[in-house]
Amino acid sequence: xxxxxxxxxxxxxxxxxxxxxxxxxxxxxxxxxxxxxxxxxxxxxxxxxxxxxxxxxxxxxxxxxxxxxxxxxxxxxxxxxxxxxxxxxxxxxxxxxxxxxxxxxxxxxxxxxxxxxxxxxxxxxxxxxxxxxxxxxxxxxxxxxxxxxxxxxxxxxxxxxxxxxxxxxxxxxxxxxxxxxxxxxxxxxxxxxxxxxxxxxxxxxxxxxxxxxxxxxxxxxxxxxxxxx
Amino acid sequence: xxxxxxxxxxxxxxxxxxxxxxxxxxxxxxxxxxxxxxxxxxxxxxxxxxxxxxxxxxxxxxxxxxxxxxxxxxxxxxxxxxxxxxxxxxxxxxxxxxxxxxxxxxxxxxxxxxxxxxxxxxxxxxxxxxxxxxxxxxxxxxxxxxxxxxxxxxxxxxxxxxxxxxxxxxxxxxxxxxxxxxxxxxxxxxxxxxxxxxxxxxxxxxxxxxxxxxxxxxxxxxxxxxxxxxxxxxxxxxxxxxxxxxxxxxxxxxxx
Numbered sequence: 001x002x003x004x005x006x007x008x009x010x011x012x013x014x015x016x017x018x019x020x021x022x023x024x025x026x027x028x029x030x031x032x033x034x035x036x037x038x039x040x041x042x043x044x045x046x047x048x049x050x051x052x053x054x055x056x057x058x059x060x061x062x063x064x065x066x067x068x069x070x071x072x073x074x075x076x077x078x079x080x081x082x083x084x085x086x087x088x089x090x091x092x093x094x095x096x097x098x099x100x101x102x103x104x105x106x107x108x109x110x111x112x113x114x115x116x117x118x119x120x121x122x123x124x125x126x127x128x129x130x131x132x133x134x135x136x137x138x139x140x141x142x143x144x145x146x147x148x149x150x151x152x153x154x155x156x157x158x159x160x161x162x163x164x165x166x167x168x169x170x171x172x173x174x175x176x177x178x179x180x181x182x183x184x185x186x187x188x189x190x191x192x193x194x195x196x197x198x199x200x201x202x203x204x205x206x207x208x209x210x211x212x213x214x215x216x217x218x219x220x221x222x223x224x225x226x227x228x229x
Numbered sequence: 230x231x232x233x234x235x236x237x238x239x240x241x242x243x244x245x246x247x248x249x250x251x252x253x254x255x256x257x258x259x260x261x262x263x264x265x266x267x268x269x270x271x272x273x274x275x276x277x278x279x280x281x282x283x284x285x286x287x288x289x290x291x292x293x294x295x296x297x298x299x300x301x302x303x304x305x306x307x308x309x310x311x312x313x314x315x316x317x318x319x320x321x322x323x324x325x326x327x328x329x330x331x332x333x334x335x336x337x338x339x340x341x342x343x344x345x346x347x348x349x350x351x352x353x354x355x356x357x358x359x360x361x362x363x364x365x366x367x368x369x370x371x372x373x374x375x376x377x378x379x380x381x382x383x384x385x386x387x388x389x390x391x392x393x394x395x396x397x398x399x400x401x402x403x404x405x406x407x408x409x410x411x412x413x414x415x416x417x418x419x420x421x422x423x424x425x426x427x428x429x430x431x432x433x434x435x436x437x438x439x440x441x442x443x444x445x446x447x448x449x450x451x452x453x454x455x456x457x458x459x460x461x462x463x464x465x466x467x468x469x470x471x472x473x474x475x476x477x478x479x480x481x482x483x484x485x
Contacts, residue, residue, distance in 0.1 A: 013481050056480075060322035063477040085320025089249055098245070101238045102321040 003075055003154060003185060004035035004058055009067035010209075011053055027053045029209040030067070035154075035185060037072075040176060042196035042217060043189045044224055045206035051189040054206070055079060055156040058187065077154040078103055084143040088132035092123065095131050096146055103150040113149045121145035122168070141168055148175055155179070155186040173199050193221050235327055242331035243338070250335075261339045262346055265298040266291075272411055279412075288356045288442065293410040295347055296437045299340040300376055300430060301401045306332045307380035308397050311388045315483040325479050326472065329384040333377060351441060358443030368436045371454040374461035375429050381468050388479050409434050415447075429457040 009031045015023035027050040035041060035058075043051050056062040057069055059079040071077075085102070086095045096117055100110035118127050121142040123134070131139065147155060155176075176186055176199050190196055196203055196217055203220040205213040213220045251257040269290050280286040310329040311318070318325055351357035359365075387393050405411075408430035414422055425431050432453040438446035468475075 013484075056319070061319065062480055079320055081320060085317045087245070087317070090245060094245060094248075098241060101241055102233060102317065102323060104232050104234070106234060107237060107241070 001037045001072075002034055003037045003072040004033075005068075005070040006031055006033040006035075006054075006058070007068050007070070008032060009057065009064040009069060011050070011057060011062060011064050027209055028057070028064070031206075031209060031211060033204065033211060033214070035187065037153075037185055038183045039185055039202060040200045041185075041187045042200035042203040043187060043206060044191065044193075044196065044203060044221065045212075046228075049206050050209045051206055052081070052158050055158050055187060055189060058154075059156050072153070075154060076104060076150070076152045077156060078147040078150055078152040079156040079158070080140070080143045080147050081158040082136060082140065084131075084139040086131040086139060086143070089130055091130055092121075092127040092134070092142055093118075095142070099143070099146045100150065103147070103152075105150055117142075117145045117149045120148065120171075137165060137168070144172055148179075153184060155184060157186060157188045157190075159189055159191070169195070193225065197221060233321075233323055235324075238327060239331050239334065242328070243334050246331065246335040247338075261342055265295040265343055268298055269294045276411055285356065285442075285445065288351060288354065289413070289438065289446070290411070291347055291350065292438050292441055293434050295340075295343050296434060297405055297408065297410040297430070299336060299343070300372075300433065301405065303333055303336040303376050304379050304383055304401060305398055306336065307384045308387045308394050310380075311384045311479065312391060312483055318480050319484050324472070325388070325483075326381060326384070329380050330377075333380050337373075348441065356442055358441075358445065360440045360443055360449065364440050364449050367449070367451070367454065368433075368440050371436070371458040371461075372433050374465065375433065375457050378461040378464040378468070382464060385468065385471075385475055385479070388482055404428065404430055407431075426453065429460070432457055 009028055010026065011028040012024040012026040015021060015025045027048075031050075031054070033054075043054065045051055053062060056079065057064055058071075059077050060071075061079060085099065087098060090098065093114070096114060097107065097110050100113075101107070105113075121127070121138075121144075123138050123141060126134065126138065127142075131142075134142070144157075173195070176188075179186065186199075188196065188200065200217050202215060203213075203217045203224075204211055205220050205224050213223055247258075250261075254260055256263070269287075272290055272294060273287055276290075277286060283289070307329050310332040311325045314325070314328045317323065317328075348357060383393070383397050387397070407425060408428055409425075414425050414431060414435075417425070432450040435447060435450050436454055439449045
């Protein structure tokens with residue numbers, strides 16, 4: 001079943017902060033893409049081709065300048081980036097509550113899931129420390145754990161799993177596979193070809209804001225590797 | 230997209246603000262009271278000799294300065310309320326106005342604590358001449374609508390044009406001197422007094438003095454405060470209408 005449909009979408013950013021500049025930098029141009037429930041979709045492409053912007057548009061964080069993005073009504077989506085949306089001066093535990101609320105959970109539900117979230121993130125007593133003292137890997141583990149336990153229909157992961165250690169990457173890959181079996185959909189932006197081959201059902205290759213290829217991971221990633229070489 | 234419960238989020242952000250305030254300083258919430266009172270002390274030392282014949286001057290200053298500090302701090306903090314939350318705005322689909330609102334609610338709660346202290350002080354010195362609940366409620370509605378409208382306006386403006394932070398802060402300092410905080414505006418020339426009628430903060434400061442200290446401080450500026458309320462309401466409606474396109478643009482702006 002289709003859960004997201006992207007139709008002729010374009011997105012640009014102001015080229016500078018200057019009040020006198022009207023220049024814009026196009027990052028996505030007339031992009032079309034459909035996402036089906038229960039799939040793991042990998043997105044690959046060079047830096048700056050619009051992968052993160054695409055995820056943020058699907059999450060509803062950014063609105064397209066042109067075209068439409070249709071989402072299944074009541075779709076619960078979660079975006080996880082390398083720089084988590086945590087508040088640095090708050091502790092890990094306080095950020096769990098804040099992030100849970102921002103993801104649409106209520107305080108009681110966050111409280112019920114708190115132990116599971118902390119156990120999964122496996123960051124020990126650091127959960128009571130300010131997030132400012134966390135490494136990027138620890139932040140990603142915590143962000144991934146909260147997102148996982150918010151029971152999303154759609155996980156949007158932007159390079160976030162690449163910064164975790166080997167054990168966490170193995171654990172997160174397994175969780176993603178379990179979630180697919182349970183009908184959760186994930187869209188994963190990553191430069192790690194092997195990781196995408198392992199967890200994705202299909203891969204989308206984006207260049208200059210357009211979809212270049214879309215299909216089975218092995219075929220698309222092979223072509224991408226050849227083009228990059 | 231998830232449906233965020235804004236009341237729960239607001240409550241959480243306000244509690245987090247208080248916790249951070251208490252943890253940030255050695256003396257924690259003692260500073261809520263100490264800071265405005267230190268301002269009063271500074272102004273009293275600097276300006277009381279110009280008002281040596283006015284025995285009520287210290288109480289005039291206490292009510293004016295504590296109220297002004299609340300107004301100015303609320304608007305000053307609002308300027309940064311959206312841009313400092315860019316990490317959250319870049320990760321979640323959320324209306325950025327919630328951060329301005331939470332900053333404002335935190336300041337209102339702090340002001341309530343200060344107001345209770347000021348009332349106790351006025352009562353002890355026999356200066357408390359409460360003008361009645363109707364006047365208080367009228368003043369609260371007009372003042373809150375004004376401070377909310379200004380806070381949202383500066384928060385959105387600074388999200389677009391960060392350079393405005395400094396002029397806004399300087400404009401607030403200028404406003405303090407022309408809002409009757411330190412001297413009553415009766416003492417200025419007729420022309421200047423006529424011009425100052427367009428400054429909403431003059432009426433807010435005059436209003437709070439009347440509500441707490443009664444007719445010794447003039448009368449409640451009903452017409453002027455009503456005008457402040459109506460103009461604030463119009464500004465809020467304008468911001469609400471513009472907010473759908475602002476919500477589209479602000480994440481792009483703050484993430485630049």
